Amino acid sequence: MTVVVRTVARIITPMILAFGGYVIMHGHLTPGGGFQGGAVVASAIALLLVVFGARRLAGYKNLLSLLEDLGAIAFVALAFLGIGYTFFRNVLAGSGGLFGMPVPSGPNPGFLDTGGTLPLMNWAVGLKVIAGLGSVVLLLGLFGGGDDR
Amino acid sequence: MTIGMHAPILAIAVPLLGAFALPVLAKVHRSLRDLWAIAVGAFTCAMVITVAVQAFTSGIQVYTLGAASPTDTIASGGFPIRIMLVVDGMSAFMGLISALVGLASLIYAFHFLKEEQGKTLAMTLFFLLWAGMLGMEYTGDMFNFFVFLEVTSIAACALVGYRTWESRPAEAAFKTMAMYTVGGLLVLLAIGILYGEHGALNLAYLSSRIAGSQLDKIALGLLLGGLLMKAGAVPAHMWAPDAYGEAPAQAAIVLVANTQASLYGLWRVLFTLFAGALSAPAVGWLVTSLGVLTLLVAVLMAVIQTDLGRLIAYGAVSQIGYMLLGVGVGLTVLSSRPDFGLVAMQGGIFHMMNDAATIGLLFLAAGVVKRAVGTRDLRALGGLGHDLKWTGGFFFLGAMALAGIPPLNGFASKLLIYESSFRLSPILTAIAVLGSILLLAVFARAFQGAFLGPRLREAKPASLSMLIAMGVLAAVILAMGLVPDFFVEHLVTPAAEALWRGRDLYLAAVLGG
Amino acid sequence: MIGNFPFVVCMILIALGLWALLFRRNLIKLAIGITLIESGVNLFLVTLGYVRAGVAPIYTYAPPGAKMVLPTPQALTLTSIVIGLATTALMLAFAVVIYRHRGTLDARKIRELKG
Numbered sequence: 005m006t007v008v009v010r011t012v013a014r015i016i017t018p019m020i021l022a023f024g025g026y027v028i029m030h031g032h033l034t035p036g037g038g039f040q041g042g043a044v045v046a047s048a049i050a051l052l053l054v055v056f057g058a059r060r061l062a063g064y065k066n067l068l069s070l071l072e073d074l075g076a077i078a079f080v081a082l083a084f085l086g087i088g089y090t091f092f093r094n095v096l097a098g099s100g101g102l103f104g105m106p107v108p109s110g111p112n113p114g115f116l117d118t119g120g121t122l123p124l125m126n127w128a129v130g131l132k133v134i135a136g137l138g139s140v141v142l143l144l145g146l147f148g149g150g151d152d153r
Numbered sequence: 154m155t156i157g158m159h160a161p162i163l164a165i166a167v168p169l170l171g172a173f174a175l176p177v178l179a180k181v182h183r184s185l186r187d188l189w190a191i192a193v194g195a196f197t198c199a200m201v202i203t204v205a206v207q208a209f210t211s212g213i214q215v216y217t218l219g220a221a222s223p224t225d226t227i228a229s230g231g232f233p234i235r236i237m238l239v240v241d242g243m244s245a246f247m248g249l250i251s252a253l254v255g256l257a258s259l260i261y262a263f264h265f266l267k268e269e270q271g272k273t274l275a276m277t278l279f280f281l282l283w284a285g286m287l288g289m290e291y292t293g294d295m296f297n298f299f300v301f302l303e304v305t306s307i308a309a310c311a312l313v314g315y316r317t318w319e320s321r322p323a324e325a326a327f328k329t330m331a332m333y334t335v336g337g338l339l340v341l342l343a344i345g346i347l348y349g350e351h352g353a354l355n356l357a358y359l360s361s362r363i364a365g366s367q368l369d370k371i372a373l374g375l376l377l378g379g380l381l382m383k384a385g386a387v388p389a390h391m392w393a394p395d396a397y398g399e400a401p402a403q404a405a406i407v408l409v410a411n412t413q414a415s416l417y418g419l420w421r422v423l424f425t426l427f428a429g430a431l432s433a434p435a436v437g438w439l440v441t442s443l444g445v446l447t448l449l450v451a452v453l454m455a456v457i458q459t460d461l462g463r464l465i466a467y468g469a470v471s472q473i474g475y476m477l478l479g480v481g482v483g484l485t486v487l488s489s490r491p492d493f494g495l496v497a498m499q500g501g502i503f504h505m506m507n508d509a510a511t512i513g514l515l516f517l518a519a520g521v522v523k524r525a526v527g528t529r530d531l532r533a534l535g536g537l538g539h540d541l542k543w544t545g546g547f548f549f550l551g552a553m554a555l556a557g558i559p560p561l562n563g564f565a566s567k568l569l570i571y572e573s574s575f576r577l578s579p580i581l582t583a584i585a586v587l588g589s590i591l592l593l594a595v596f597a598r599a600f601q602g603a604f605l606g607p608r609l610r611e612a613k614p615a616s617l618s619m620l621i622a623m624g625v626l627a628a629v630i631l632a633m634g635l636v637p638d639f640f641v642e643h644l645v646t647p648a649a650e651a652l653w654r655g656r657d658l659y660l661a662a663v664l665g666g
Numbered sequence: 667m668i669g670n671f672p673f674v675v676c677m678i679l680i681a682l683g684l685w686a687l688l689f690r691r692n693l694i695k696l697a698i699g700i701t702l703i704e705s706g707v708n709l710f711l712v713t714l715g716y717v718r719a720g721v722a723p724i725y726t727y728a729p730p731g732a733k734m735v736l737p738t739p740q741a742l743t744l745t746s747i748v749i750g751l752a753t754t755a756l757m758l759a760f761a762v763v764i765y766r767h768r769g770t771l772d773a774r775k776i777r778e779l780k781g
Contacts, residue, residue: 324760341746342707
């Protein structure tokens, strides 16, 4: 790819990552959440793939696979947190701890501290989607180099 | 707050966690992965048995996800809004089938799969498929059912085609994925229509509100179409021989159980969701005639097969026809509820368990044959009985059970189906018996061609774990054949009653609490 | 009558997808047909949640006393999109494998499994 494309890609990629992180992080306040933000970040990976070629990114396969599993394990582990009541119970909401501020009723600017286990699950799902979609795009770019699992 | 109260969700969540953690542990050390697989498998089976015991003795068990206590079904608005698991007799029975098949597949896979051929991948996909099947069987929410349906579709197709060094599995997996996805989308369309009309996704709440309007009938048609596609009934059976034939042996038996889970979804829709609106016997006759057609077409196609795996696959498709016939007869007479309808449903539901064990045993034996000589082509096989003595015995047992020879389990369930379908229409019984006879002929030829005769070449005998897995299934076949009354009274009748008369109990357990 | 127009569009999309699935031979075009059916079903799910004069169902932004559009179909559609993504990725992966082995993507020439 030409110099213009490579330079613009280098400048734009942090912006895409920041926007993706914002969408993941504010999933419990505005439209968005784990999958949507993860897909945005994966599109940044796709951009890097197209601009710089798949060979240069081929070394990240194992890291992406590990992150994918960690994200999924984190999601199920967070769901197990509420097992004292029922599975998937939001034990952190309104309790005053991490992400535990009670939600004020009526229109308000939206406080990041609310939501309980929801933002944590958003992060877990976001990590899994980033790693998962990134792996899919990377492997399809390497033409099916995924035979050796 | 005992573990027994959480058993339904643990039976689904623990295999899911097992599937996610397996690749990480495999990277650390291989034996760690094997230990983890055994632990997760044993815990899941224990949870499924706990759920079954509770459902058969104490009645319907409800588990609301995310509420303050598991039985907190009604929210503040006056109707259920959370996703809940509802386990009645039929769900517990299907859970037992999934647990049995999963256990056999896991034990078999320990020695059958080779490290360099993707063992970690196959085990991960297996646990995902197992979790999805148990989720489909225990859920009480329509959209949750769709999500687990798609999870099993994806895991099943990946299991069919993960051996990418050959081209045939990939082709089979592509075709299977296309048909599964279209079936799943039809189901989603129907769920959307039902939600738009009644405003709820909870099975019990929808069941109390469905009254048989035009939109409900459209939704019923779409659900029938989608779930029959996934179950492999004629005319949507073309994916089944490809998928079962090209999947590795330990995955083929779980695919059979997956198909039965889709069939369970069909029964749940017909008997619990739409029972209040299904007064005409038209749907029952549709299911019955599709069952008879599937039976006949599959057996006729099995006669000309030369590949052992595809032959057994067509046998599996034909047995789905028996299940459709049995429960279809019960559905046809649902409005008047004569006794033979309950007998027909007992036959069809008992046949689900028998078929899982029998076809499972046959697929596992075919896997041993493939591992022993490298081919499954009947024209090239011969005289394997000299080296594979145990495997040949298991194949013979499975073939006899499939054809319905007493005193094996196939005879018990088929006799129930013959008796009751005769009361509805003798033609059905005639075609069913004809199918059985043809199937016996087909499998006798296969057994004679593969195992009997002079020894043609060296064959590697089966390893210990493969024999143990086949032995477990053979023990189930013999037990259910020698004392069928015990199993029918304690396992099958609660399941059949739950569908036949149990809709009011189901609604009361969710909405009355 | 004019309010039914979105549903008609959804059905046209589903019909187009089914037509592509039945009458096209290239494997990638079959995958695109399935994607079209999925898009039609997702559009149907979002459309049936519409409430006349409703606002976006964001709890912290809605003015008091406003009617919100139904949020549950939006959650259903999100789940369906994710499932569709996984399905499409798997189908395309198998198409790549078939191409590497057989050198063609024509569904009529890949007929190894017959009968």
